[in-house]
Every structure is written in structure tokens, then in C-alpha cells.
Amino acid sequence: xxxxxxxxxxxxxxxxxxxxxxxxxxxxxxxxxxxxxxxxxxxxxxxxxxxxxxxxxxxxxxxxxxxxxxxxxxxxxxxxxxxxxxxxxxxxxxxxxxxxxxxxxxxxxxxxxxxxxxxxxxxxxxxxxxxxxxxxxxxxxxxxxxxxxxxxxxxxxxxxxxxxxxxxxxxxxxxxxxxxxxxxxxxxxxxxxxxxxxxxxxxxxxxxxxxxxxxxxxxxxxxxxxxxxxxxxxxxxxxxxxxxxxxxxxxxxxxxxxxxxxxxxxxxxxxxxxxxxxxxxxxxxxxxxxxxxxxxxxxxxxxxxxxxxxxxxxxxxxxxxxxxxxxxxxxxxxxxxxxxxxxxxxxxxxxxxxxxxxxxxxxxxxxxxxxxxxxxxxxxxxxxxxxxxxxxxxxxxxxxxxxxxxxxxxxxxxxxxxxxxxxxxxxxxxxxxxxxxxxxxxxxxxxxxxxxxxxxxxxxxxxxxxxxxxxxxxxxxxxxxxxxxxxxxxxxxxxxxxxxxxxxxxxxxxxxxx
Numbered sequence: 001x002x003x004x005x006x007x008x009x010x011x012x013x014x015x016x017x018x019x020x021x022x023x024x025x026x027x028x029x030x031x032x033x034x035x036x037x038x039x040x041x042x043x044x045x046x047x048x049x050x051x052x053x054x055x056x057x058x059x060x061x062x063x064x065x066x067x068x069x070x071x072x073x074x075x076x077x078x079x080x081x082x083x084x085x086x087x088x089x090x091x092x093x094x095x096x097x098x099x100x101x102x103x104x105x106x107x108x109x110x111x112x113x114x115x116x117x118x119x120x121x122x123x124x125x126x127x128x129x130x131x132x133x134x135x136x137x138x139x140x141x142x143x144x145x146x147x148x149x150x151x152x153x154x155x156x157x158x159x160x161x162x163x164x165x166x167x168x169x170x171x172x173x174x175x176x177x178x179x180x181x182x183x184x185x186x187x188x189x190x191x192x193x194x195x196x197x198x199x200x201x202x203x204x205x206x207x208x209x210x211x212x213x214x215x216x217x218x219x220x221x222x223x224x225x226x227x228x229x230x231x232x233x234x235x236x237x238x239x240x241x242x243x244x245x246x247x248x249x250x251x252x253x254x255x256x257x258x259x260x261x262x263x264x265x266x267x268x269x270x271x272x273x274x275x276x277x278x279x280x281x282x283x284x285x286x287x288x289x290x291x292x293x294x295x296x297x298x299x300x301x302x303x304x305x306x307x308x309x310x311x312x313x314x315x316x317x318x319x320x321x322x323x324x325x326x327x328x329x330x331x332x333x334x335x336x337x338x339x340x341x342x343x344x345x346x347x348x349x350x351x352x353x354x355x356x357x358x359x360x361x362x363x364x365x366x367x368x369x370x371x372x373x374x375x376x377x378x379x380x381x382x383x384x385x386x387x388x389x390x391x392x393x394x395x396x397x398x399x400x401x402x403x404x405x406x407x408x409x410x411x412x413x414x415x416x417x418x419x420x421x422x423x424x425x426x427x428x429x430x431x432x433x434x435x436x437x438x439x440x441x442x443x444x445x446x447x448x449x450x451x452x453x454x455x456x457x458x459x460x461x462x463x464x465x466x467x468x469x470x471x472x473x474x475x476x477x478x479x480x481x482x483x484x485x486x487x488x489x490x491x492x493x494x495x496x497x498x499x500x501x502x503x504x505x506x507x508x509x510x511x512x513x514x
Contacts (some may be wrong), residue, residue, distance in 0.1 A: 071143035122159035129165035211343030395419035
């Protein structure tokens with residue numbers, strides 16, 4: 001079988017279907033030269049979403065940073081690709097170990113059948129959305145014929161990773177200028193800083209706002225003194241309504257409407273410390289009057305502005321969902337177990353969130369006879385595609401990280417599982433209670449507001465034209481310009497980027513001179 005595979009994948013005449021463009025390459029030098037002279041190309045790109053001819057490597061419309069080839073067999077194509085694209089990182093996706101002796105031709109190799117983690121999740125974890133945006137995907141057609149089932153799964157995974165990357169880049173591009181504006185507001189108005197100084201050993205409960213939270217509230221109230229409680233901002237109003245006071249509230253969303261979940265701070269009904277990333281939306285009044293636990297993803301602009309303004313921050317992990325960031329934060333605060341309550345991550349037949357919910361309360365005021373509550377909640381139920389992305393993050397957690405994570409409910413019947421994150425009831429929380437210590441926090445002084453504003457102005461003057469700034473603030477435009485290199489549309493892309501940046505800098509300067 002091995003010899004037959006080698007023969008098929010080395011000398012087989014490769015083919016093209018109407019809706020897929022496969023990698024064309026003859027492995028012997030003689031056939032390769034004949035093919036290049038006849039067709040003026042060596043490769044065609046396989047598209048995951050339809051047919052699009054790319055006239056070989058010479059006709060490529062962008063310069064890839066990564067090249068991913070699915071089951072390249074004896075890997076003769078690797079040397080050609082290195083010569084053509086010396087700056088690209090080469091990956092092979094192996095369907096079988098029959099050609100493992102050729103793996104040293106590649107910078108890295110994925111083995112599809114050796115991992116329980118879906119290929120798209122491994123690919124995304126390896127190169128991220130920007131890497132996928134700058135990748136060239138090539139298919140070895142003979143391998144597609146030899147392994148049709150695996151090949152279909154892999155290319156479906158590639159399509160999934162590309163679509164996920166597109167959505168993330170779209171979100172970053174849409175919100176990035178707002179996030180940057182939030183960073184400068186955060187560093188200007190912040191006055192009371194609190195940072196963890198000692199890790200605890202107690203159980204930590206993180207509350208999200210899924211419908212399962214409602215049934216768990218009586219038990220949470222019963223055992224409240226036995227655990228450290230972190231409330232994701234969307235669950236804050238629910239907890240306060242039922243008389244449950246969290247130890248910390250956490251928010252990471254930079255959008256305006258996410259700030260409505262922080263209304264209890266504005267009206268004085270909540271005063272617990274607020275863990276925030278600088279890009280989160282939060283009013284200046286709350287930032288000035290509340291004890292803030294600064295969280296930082298370590299991104300370039302964010303970390304530099306914080307450093308220049310003399311503000312220390314606790315490291316946080318960026319995730320697609322605030323619950324993921326909250327889970328990572330909880331794990332860093334304790335050596336004990338972390339229980340995630342209200343983490344449904346699936347559409348519900350009624351309300352999509354535990355009640356009362358600030359956004360639901362506001363939206364309900366617009367319900368009419370012709371535009372009813374039922375129509376609105378049903379529409380929300382069927383527009384929950386983001387939930388599958390959030391669920392995928394938890395499902396892809398490695399076992400060593402998930403061993404201290406549990407999804408907690410009062411015998412709620414979930415419609416899904418979260419990979420290695422086990423579903424438990426309150427008996428597990430009760431058994432985790434015993435002799436333990438809570439995380440400890442301490443206040444930390446920050447420079448004056450005038451001093452911080454001066455540092456922010458200096459930062460803008462120094463960095464607003466840099467590649468690092470443009471990359472962070474306008475990721476899709478910047479990456480598009482890098483992809484085009486010196487292509488036909490490079491000048492127009494550069495002009496668009498320059499105008500967008502000038503407009504943003506003007507708005508920031510006005511804000512810092514108010």
C-alpha cells in the first residue's frame with residue numbers, strides 16, 4: 001500500500017475539478033520543466049469557497065507570509081516555494097505518516113490524525129487571524145484523491161479558519177479606532193487603582209449571563225461566603241437584583257452598549273472593584289470614582305500608553321468572549337478550582353440572558369403590537385452565530401488548563417458540552433470549600449491627571465505615523481497594504497490608510513485638549 005501511495009502521489013497526472021483549484025506540480029525535474037514551459041505556471045490556488053483562477057505563482061496577487069500545503073507527499077514543491085517566496089513560512093498538513101521522512105523540508109508540520117483538536121483550531125492557534133489573512137493555501141491534488149475524506153475535512157477546516165479570521169479582523173477594524181479612543185480616556189480619568197498582591201487558594205466562581213444562571217442563584221446565595229465571586233458585567237444586574245454582591249466585576253467590551261451593564265456603578269448601587277481592559281468602554285465618572293483593576297493584553301499601543309502614564313496593569317488573555325478572559329483571570333487569582341456559572345453558550349427558546357438584563361430592559365420599551373417581544377427574542381435566538389465561536393474557544397482548551405475549570409449549574413440540562421471543561425453541580429462547589437485563603441488586593445498610586453494627559457499627547461505626536469500604530473489601529477487596511485506590496489492598488493490603499501489615520505488623530509487631539 002505504501003509503495004502504491006508513493007507512486008500515485010509522485011507520478012500521478014494531477015487534475016482539476018470545476019469548483020476547486022488544486023496544486024499542479026510534477027515531482028521529477030523533467031516533468032516539472034515541461035509543465036512550466038507549457039502552462040507558464042507551477043501552482044494554482046485551491047479556494048475554499050468557490051472557483052477562482054490564479055494563474056500560477058507568477059500571477060499571485062499578493063505576497064504571502066505563510067504557505068500551507070495539504071499533504072505534499074515527497075515535498076518536492078518546498079524548494080520551489082522557498083525560492084519563489086524566501087520570506088514565507090512553509091507549513092505542511094500531513095494526512096498520513098508515510099512521508100514523515102520529508103518533514104525537514106518544512107518549517108512546521110501539522111498531522112491531522114494525531115490530534116483530537118480540530119485542525120482549524122490548531123491552525124488558528126498557530127498563526128492567528130492576521131497570519132491566515134496573509135496565507136496562501138495550496139492543495140496537492142493526488143493526495144486529495146488518495147485521502148478524499150480527510151482532504152474534505154481539512155479544507156472545510158481551512159474554510160472555517162478563514163471565515164473566523166475574516167470576522168475577527170472585521171470586528172477589530174470596525175472597533176479599533178474606538179478601542180484606541182477608550183485607551184486614552186482610561187489613562188486620563190483613572191484615579192483609584194487596585195492590583196492583586198497575593199494569590200488565593202479558594203474556589204472562584206465566574207458568573208456569565210446565560211439563562212442557566214437564574215436557576216443557580218439560590219445556591220450561589222446560600223454558599224456565597226465560601227468562594228470568591230467574579231461577575232462578568234452582563235451578569236452584574238442579575239446578581240444585585242437577587243442580593244448577591246460580587247467581589248469583582250469584569251468588563252472587556254469596547255462597544256457603547258456594553259457600558260450600559262455598568263449602570264449600577266453610575267447610580268451608586270454597586271461599588272465593588274471593577275476589572276477593566278483599557279480598551280473597554282467606561283464613562284469618565286465611573287473611572288474617576290471606582291476602584292479599578294487595570295487589565296492589559298500586552299498589545300503594543302495599550303501597553304506603551306499605560307507604561308508612559310505610569311499605570312501598572314495585571315496581565316489578561318485576549319479571547320473572543322469576555323467569559324474566556326474572566327476564566328483566565330480567575331485561574332491566575334487562585335490555585336483552587338474555578339467554576340463558570342451561567343455559561344450556556346447556546347441559543348435559548350426564550351430570553352437569551354438571565355433577567356433582569358439592562359439591554360433587555362431598554363429594548364423592551366420599544367416593543368409594540370406589530371413589533372412584539374416574541375419577534376425580537378426569536379430573532380436574537382436565530383442570530384447567535386457568535387456563540388459557536390465562543391463555545392469553540394472553551395472546547396479547544398488543552399486538558400492541562402481545563403483541569404481546574406468546571407461549568408456550574410443547579411442540574412441545568414445544557415444542549416452542549418465544553419470539551420475538557422466538565423459540567424458539575426453545587427455538590428462539587430460544596431466539596432471544594434474548606435480551609436483556604438482569598439486573593440488579596442492593594443491600592444496603588446498613579447501620577448496626576450495633568451501628567452498623564454501630557455504623556456498621552458507626547459505619545460500621539462511620537463507614534464501616530466508609525467507602522468506599529470497603523471497596524472494596531474487599522475489592522476485590515478494595514479495588512480491589505482502589506483499584501484499588495486508594490487502592486488497596482490498599493491498607492492490607493494496607502495492613501496485610504498493615511499486619511500483614516502489623520503481623521504482619528506484629529507479626534508484624539510481634540511479629546512486631550514478638552
